[in-house]
Amino acid sequence: MRILITNDDGVDAPGIAIMAQIAQSLSDDVWIVAPDGNQSGASHRFTLGRELALEERGPRRFAVIGGSPADCVVVGMTHLLDDKPADLVLSGVNAGQNLGDIVNCSGTAGGAREGALQGAIGIAMSQSMNYEVSRTVDWSNASRYGAATVRAILAAKGGDDVFYNVNFPFCSPDEVAGIAAVPHQRFARSPFRYYPSDNAGKFFVAIPETPTPLDPESDFEVLRKGNRITVTPFSLQQSHGAALARLGTIALKGR
Template identity: 50%
Template sequence: MRILCTNDDGIHAPGLKVVEEIARALSDDVWIVAPELDQSGVSHSLSLNDPLRLREVGPRHFAVRGTPTDCVIMGARHILGETMPDLVLSGVNKGRNVAEDVVYSGTIAGALEGTILGIPSFALSQEFSMETRNAPLWETALKFGPALLRKVIDAGVPKNTVINVNFPACAPDDVAGVRVTRQGKRNLGFLRVDQRRDGRGNPYFWIGFERLAQADVPAEGTDLAALAARYVSVTPMRLDRTDDEFSQALTATLK
């Protein structure tokens, strides 16, 4: 099995070494194609107006000055030659990708691009807490990742579905189990705009995050609820975003 690994945290991110180790538990034919620089939050952007610079950093390890989407395309369509990968793994992201995160996440986008190319694809993310922010518990992803991937692959990933996996912020022995979940929704009050001034006194801005005084209780069955209960969250997500229910109502309205 040929596996293509990417991420959005960049070619030197520790989580990329983790996903490579997970991939090597499944196969010895592993290729790494990751962004040269941190591309967190770039979503499913594709570089059309800027050239892509490719750099080989080691055997079967390549850095692309572009987005995770660019990396998967470069890997599958150029670097690997005529033999397409059998599996795309994107991650392991430092931080969870749940709820509305999936819209912004470059990690999710890398897996989505693999799915668009017809390749079974997984996005892998390791949640961290305030206590483990500077030292995420990668061993949790390492312990549960390979066996979980094997089971999902054996079950057969549908052609237009990407699998979003999030590991909880706890030691492996404290993980309660694995849950198949749906995408959750949370209070977006955590987003903030931070205004500052440069050396000349001109304003500039950071979009950032802040810790809520009281977080909403996540709905049962969601990715948020699973992580809160220390379960590994596995969320199948479809490429087709059509709202079938509203489409029916709209059809009746527009007749």
């Protein structure tokens, strides 16, 4: 199995080293193509109309200068591995959880999504953290359970047109209660807000707090309260069937 790794925290981020260990326990044909710096929040952005550069950082290890995770997957799949594209694209391991509607802006998810669109199995992986306690990431659960989680997904996969989003809980490894396939939390409205800065005339776009209520069966609560590794399949076909059926009855009037 040929594996391509990318991330959105950058080629030198600690999480990508964890992902490399996970991948190397699954295959001896592992490649890394990742942004040269932090691309968090890049979602599925492509760098169009601006030249990029590819820099070799070691054997089968490359950085895309100024590129997004999606750019990196394209470079890996259609240039570096063009003779034999990767079977599996692993994106992460991200520092911090990617849950609910927040997945829509995740560069980690974007890398896995582009991997799936390129014909591979795409899996995004994130190690959650308790931001109220510390900004330090404990990678223990991703390191201990990452390979087993990938194997479980590969064993259960069908011909579905999806990519997978995985989050590891921030409890101790011995407290992990297993793995759960769950839907993502759909918020009543976007969690992103204007957030004023202490610097006059400046502001942030940020997530000041998690919207409520939260579904106890969704990724947020199963991860946080259940101490379970969450796996959520996301469809690549985003057209809404019921809405299409309703729109099928519309017609222009006044013709």
